[in-house]
Amino acid sequence: MNKSIIHLDLDTFFVSAERRLDSRLQDKPLIVGGIGDRGVVSACSYETRKFGVHSGMSMKVARQLCPHATVIKGDSSVYTKFSHEVTEIIKSRVPAFEKASIDEFYADLTGMDKFFGIKQFAHELRQTIIKETRLPISFGLSQNKIVSKIATGEAKPNNELYINNGEEKSFLAPLSANKIPMIGNKTFQKLLSLGIRKIETLQQMPVEMLETVLGKNGRIIWKRANGIDDTPIIPFHERKSISAERTFNRDTTNMQQLQATLVGMAENLAYQLRRGDKLTSVVSVKIRYSDFHTCSKQAKIPYTSADHVLISRVEELFKQLYTRRLLIRLIGIKYSGLVGGHYQINLFDDSEKMLGLYNSLDRIRNRFGEHSVVRASTYGGTSVGRGTNPFNGEPPVVLAHRHQ
Missing domain, CATH: 3.30.70.270 (Reverse transcriptase/Diguanylate cyclase domain)
Structure with a gap:
């Protein structure tokens, strides 16, 4: 069928x-x-x-x-x-x-x-x-x-x-090659330098030639140019989420330690969102006390993947939640209500400089590991994985950051 x-x-x-x-x-x-x-x-x-x-x-x-x-x-x-x-x-x-x-x-x-x-x-x-x-x-x-x-x-x-x-190829043929998803400006310029402007030309090329020019993406682009695609529909589920938890070696009320751990987890999860081209619309914080009583609180927010937005909301929820003033055994954060999307939606409040900073930091993390750059407020904290990075055991780059 x-x-x-x-x-x-x-x-x-x-x-x-x-x-x-x-x-x-x-x-x-x-x-x-x-x-x-x-x-x-x-x-x-x-x-x-x-x-x-x-x-x-x-x-x-x-x-x-x-x-x-x-x-x-x-x-x-x-x-x-x-x-x-x-x-x-x-x-x-x-x-x-x-x-x-x-x-x-x-x-x-x-x-x-x-x-x-x-x-x-x-x-x-x-x-x-x-x-x-x-x-x-x-x-x-x-x-x-x-x-x-x-x-x-x-x-x-x-x-x-x-x-x-049966009409896929004839529909695509007269269109510009950059109409194909995954052909960005850099790839399009490379195709133009080879005299390839229309999808029809890509259809007529041997797939092996495109692989030689464009590497492993060449075969995918050739298939798309010919209207061939078997990518499945990924059903939408409201509860799709990512989360992180930290159980402390010793139950604590040390606010500096708790703050560093919360911010570290919130920052890392925000990076995971951006790396997966995701935005979240629900933030949740969980606390488990030394008597194993567990409570949580969540808030709906506008779609975002920005550290400074998410960290602020996580801290706000923690302050609202931490009312018993007892020793804490575990804290956790969850981002849910995820949809596909880029950082674009956060640009209403952010400057071009802020966007550039996020892109630069994420490039460093992509290359050297997700813990290679950390905020000063989390350095020395006890969140999982924070303290060393992939630079042969060297400490991570620390950002002096004034959190508001």
């Missing part, structure tokens, strides 16, 4: 959310992100793109390119709420779906032709989302995730595109 995979993507989601809140912003150039000159563009309307504005750009440059645009500091709590609204609609109508990010979804509609036409079902699903959330959304429908995702991009803005079985 041929599969039917739909990919849905909310159009310029943060911009659309702001326009839902204020209808006067409709059809006007709009930029969402950090409002200072050192801020970064998180999202921009189609009206600004013809001036060269794009996400990830310095806000200062964006203002120069499109000085008549309205600039709004994003509110991630609002976007999280609107994303949940869309998620609930899809959940109520589709047996299994994947939430790939805060504004992007996949669903397997295979076999639904037995009950009603798949195209009609997909169309009605999109219309329901638009009607109930007042947010524009586009979709692509084909036999696999990659072709559907590319089709969604071609359908935008606020439209839908169906690729019939």
Whole structure:
């Protein structure tokens, strides 16, 4: 049986959310992100793109390119709420779906032709989302995730595109090669230097040649160019989480030790989120006292993977939770409500300098190990794995950090 995979993507989601809140912003150039000159563009309307504005750009440059645009500091709590609204609609109508990010979804509609036409079902699903959330959304429908995702991009803005079985290669052929997911600017420039601009050229090349040029990714890119993809739908579960716990050798009330351990765990888990391209929307803290009484407290937050946001919330929850003033045997942290997504959603409050710092620190951790860089507030603490790093037993690089 041929599969039917739909990919849905909310159009310029943060911009659309702001326009839902204020209808006067409709059809006007709009930029969402950090409002200072050192801020970064998180999202921009189609009206600004013809001036060269794009996400990830310095806000200062964006203002120069499109000085008549309205600039709004994003509110991630609002976007999280609107994303949940869309998620609930899809959940109520589709047996299994994947939430790939805060504004992007996949669903397997295979076999639904037995009950009603798949195209009609997909169309009605999109219309329901638009009607109930007042947010524009586009979709692509084909036999696999990659072709559907590319089709969604071609359908935008606020439209839908169906690729019939057997027509995948002819649909992809005239498109630019950088429309294929995983072909970034660096890879695209390499392809251009070889005279490869269109997907059609990739389709005609021997796969071995692409492997020679692009390494192990060459075969994947060749398959995608030919519309071949067997990536499964990863069902969305609200309870998906990552966590860490520390049981102390001796029960303690040493606040400096507890603080260092909490911050160390929160920081490490935040790095794990970013490394896995994940964002969390629920933070939980657990305490087990010396008498084995265990209590926990959690808080819903706007989607994030930022150390400074998560550490602050962890410390706040711990202060609310630690009321018995007894010796503590164990403390734990859990981040749940995970979705796919990058650091972009945190840019409303952060400067370009802050984003650069996170990227630089994560590159060091990726190369030398997750404990190779630590905050000064955690150095000397007793959290698991903190004290040495992969540099032949040398102590880790310590960041002097003023925590607020």
